[in-house]
Amino acid sequence: MRRRAGVLGVLAILVVLALLVPQLGGDYYVHIFALVFTNVILAASLRPSLTCGQLNIGHSAFMSIGAYTSALLAKNLAVPFELSLLGGAVLATLVGVVIGYPSLRLRGVYFAMVTVAFVEVIRLIAQLWVSLTRGMSGLSGIPKPNLLGMTLTTKASQYYLGLALMLIVLLILWKLEKSRLGLIWKSIGMADNLAQSLGVDIARHKLLAFMLGCFFAGVAGAFYAHFIRFLFPPEFGFLMATNILVYNYVGGRGHFVGAIVGAIFLSLLSEPFRGSPYETIFFSIAMLLTILFLPGGLITLPEKLAGLRRWRAAAAPTPSPAA
Amino acid sequence: MTLALLVQSAIIGMSLGSIYILMALGLTLMFGMMHIINFAHGAVYMLGAFVIYYVFFQGGAPYFAAFVVAMIVLGIFGYLVERSIYRPIRGGIEPTLVALLALTTFLQAAGYPVFGQLDKHVPPVFPGTRTILGVGISIERLMIIPIAGALVVGLYLFINRTRLGAAMRAIEQDKEAAALQGVNVNVVNGLAFAIGFALAAASGALMAPIFKLDPMMGEQPLLKAFIIIILGGLGSIPGAILGGLMLGLIDSIVATALGAEPAFLLSFVFIILLLLFRPTGLFGYAP
Numbered sequence: 001m002r003r004r005a006g007v008l009g010v011l012a013i014l015v016v017l018a019l020l021v022p023q024l025g026g027d028y029y030v031h032i033f034a035l036v037f038t039n040v041i042l043a044a045s046l047r048p049s050l051t052c053g054q055l056n057i058g059h060s061a062f063m064s065i066g067a068y069t070s071a072l073l074a075k076n077l078a079v080p081f082e083l084s085l086l087g088g089a090v091l092a093t094l095v096g097v098v099i100g101y102p103s104l105r106l107r108g109v110y111f112a113m114v115t116v117a118f119v120e121v122i123r124l125i126a127q128l129w130v131s132l133t134r135g136m137s138g139l140s141g142i143p144k145p146n147l148l149g150m151t152l153t154t155k156a157s158q159y160y161l162g163l164a165l166m167l168i169v170l171l172i173l174w175k176l177e178k179s180r181l182g183l184i185w186k187s188i189g190m191a192d193n194l195a196q197s198l199g200v201d202i203a204r205h206k207l208l209a210f211m212l213g214c215f216f217a218g219v220a221g222a223f224y225a226h227f228i229r230f231l232f233p234p235e236f237g238f239l240m241a242t243n244i245l246v247y248n249y250v251g252g253r254g255h256f257v258g259a260i261v262g263a264i265f266l267s268l269l270s271e272p273f274r275g276s277p278y279e280t281i282f283f284s285i286a287m288l289l290t291i292l293f294l295p296g297g298l299i300t301l302p303e304k305l306a307g308l309r310r311w312r313a314a315a316a317p318t319p320s321p322a323a
Numbered sequence: 324m325t326l327a328l329l330v331q332s333a334i335i336g337m338s339l340g341s342i343y344i345l346m347a348l349g350l351t352l353m354f355g356m357m358h359i360i361n362f363a364h365g366a367v368y369m370l371g372a373f374v375i376y377y378v379f380f381q382g383g384a385p386y387f388a389a390f391v392v393a394m395i396v397l398g399i400f401g402y403l404v405e406r407s408i409y410r411p412i413r414g415g416i417e418p419t420l421v422a423l424l425a426l427t428t429f430l431q432a433a434g435y436p437v438f439g440q441l442d443k444h445v446p447p448v449f450p451g452t453r454t455i456l457g458v459g460i461s462i463e464r465l466m467i468i469p470i471a472g473a474l475v476v477g478l479y480l481f482i483n484r485t486r487l488g489a490a491m492r493a494i495e496q497d498k499e500a501a502a503l504q505g506v507n508v509n510v511v512n513g514l515a516f517a518i519g520f521a522l523a524a525a526s527g528a529l530m531a532p533i534f535k536l537d538p539m540m541g542e543q544p545l546l547k548a549f550i551i552i553i554l555g556g557l558g559s560i561p562g563a564i565l566g567g568l569m570l571g572l573i574d575s576i577v578a579t580a581l582g583a584e585p586a587f588l589l590s591f592v593f594i595i596l597l598l599l600f601r602p603t604g605l606f607g608y609a610p
Binding site: 053055057098099101102103105106107108109110112113114116117118120121124125127128238239242245246249277278279280281283284285287288291292295 | 354358359360362408411412416417418420421422424425426428429431432433434435436542546549550552553557584585587588591594595596598599602603
């Protein structure tokens with residue numbers, strides 16, 4: 001009970017801090033943290049699939065679908081943000097079903113390979129369908145988010161929109177993970193044949209987990225589109241897809257907060273070299289070191305350190321009774 | 324499309340297909356034994372091409388010497404990757420895949436500061452064209468077919484006629500049983516990594532004089548190799564060969580008619596449909 005109160009206290013402090021960012025920091029911090037929120041949504045939305053043991057290396061493709069759909073709906077048809085966001089997320093989910101249904105019935109590696117190839121497919125479509133997406137010139141002039149009849153003109157108001165979206169998505173995903181459905185996903189990830197023998201329809205549940213991920217990746221994409229207001233096909237490539245995986249692994253796969261910790265920690269730490277090859281080098285090294293030396297991710301670091309201290313204490317020379 | 328153009332695309336398709344086969348064979352071999360997909364395969368292809376650039380073009384060594392250097396150096400690199408990444412993770416398929424993914428992005432990104440931002444070009448090794456059935460084909464592309472063919476035959480003989488090859492097949496059938504019979508599973512897995520990497524390096528080395536060189540050049544052939552092994556069936560060597568030839572031909576003929584990107588999109592649609600109706604690929608066995 002006390003632990004629960006402590007966790008809620010930390011959460012409350014974090015939310016208050018997040019609310020204060022626009023007041024305390026300038027536009028620079030508002031921009032950076034709004035992008036961090038997008039990354040947190042992306043990382044957390046990959047969790048259901050990962051929990052089922054499915055390696056989705058194409059998450060950025062679904063973000064791209066959400067981003068382009070929402071941007072085009074708002075720009076060409078003046079659809080308000082709440083509907084264009086939904087449109088983007090729903091389309092991302094539908095496309096997810098089309099590629100997930102055939103590949104999720106098979107071994108995990110098929111799904112992994114299909115998703116990698118799919119990133120390239122979406123990038124090419126965004127690049128080649130020039131009449132719709134402007135191709136490699138990039139889609140610009142995306143309207144600012146128009147929510148419930150109000151246009152959010154300031155960066156700060158858009159920042160709050162991102163924060164709210166992130167909190168809602170996290171709450172939904174957290175509730176799902178704690179529900180019976182989350183337990184089923186976990187059982188599939190641990191031993192799918194055992195889960196199947198207990199009557200779990202594993203293909204359906206894997207697909208459901210994947211669809212949820214696609215939906216929220218679409219949400220992240222829609223927010224990103226109206227916040228940055230410029231979309232460029234190669235941005236949503238293989239690198240972004242691997243980064244989303246890296247957030248999960250470096251943060252830690254064992255607990256829901258892992259994805260959040262990973263996304264915040266890595267996005268902030270890689271900020272100085274964003275867009276340069278050093279960003280990717282940093283991410284890859286962080287990933288390799290984590291997998292080899294801290295397989296449970298950053299969230300297991302306190303435990304590891306405590307264990308190390310205990311081990312040191314135990315190994316300290318004690319006077320032998322014989323002496 | 325005229326007949327001449329068709330013949331030309333068919334021959335170019337065969338030579339592209341040979342490269343795809345070399346890539347896919349290593350992938351399928353490693354999958355068969357260790358149940359992992361080597362995402363770093365494309366990055367190794369890229370490194371193979373850059374070895375040719377530095378050893379052959381900059382260093383002035385004969386092309387075939389540079390070719391052998393690329394295969395040996397990257398083969399050793401493959402063995403080291405097995406030692407330092409695959410073996411420590413010990414059988415965890417998902418973490419291994421993610422680690423290989425990280426290795427890939429590392430090699431690609433590190434390529435920019437190391438090799439420079441600008442695209443590199445390697446001058447032709449076999450200049451000139453040859454007329455076949457009335458159409459001119461560059462000798463450069465033609466030469467790929469026998470060289471890749473020799474490597475494929477060599478690999479086939481190695482797997483089927485040598486003790487080490489038998490050990491590989493044994494691991495593929497049953498790792499524990501192979502270990503009980505005295506097969507050193509670690510060393511043989513390392514060898515599979517070395518062979519896979521050397522074949523990917525060979526593909527890159529063969530393509531170096533034809534395409535421009537940049538750190539991301541391996542991504543396309545990697546995706547093609549994925550499509551081939553899904554097409555042919557994971558773990559199947561005949562499937563990889565037939566799938567590679569098919570994709571090479573589709574790629575070249577469709578690409579001539581419609582462009583390279585639609586050819587890729589079409590092959591993706593094709594494998595999704597294939598997975599719907601024949602999930603184990605054309606030659607795959609049920610997992």
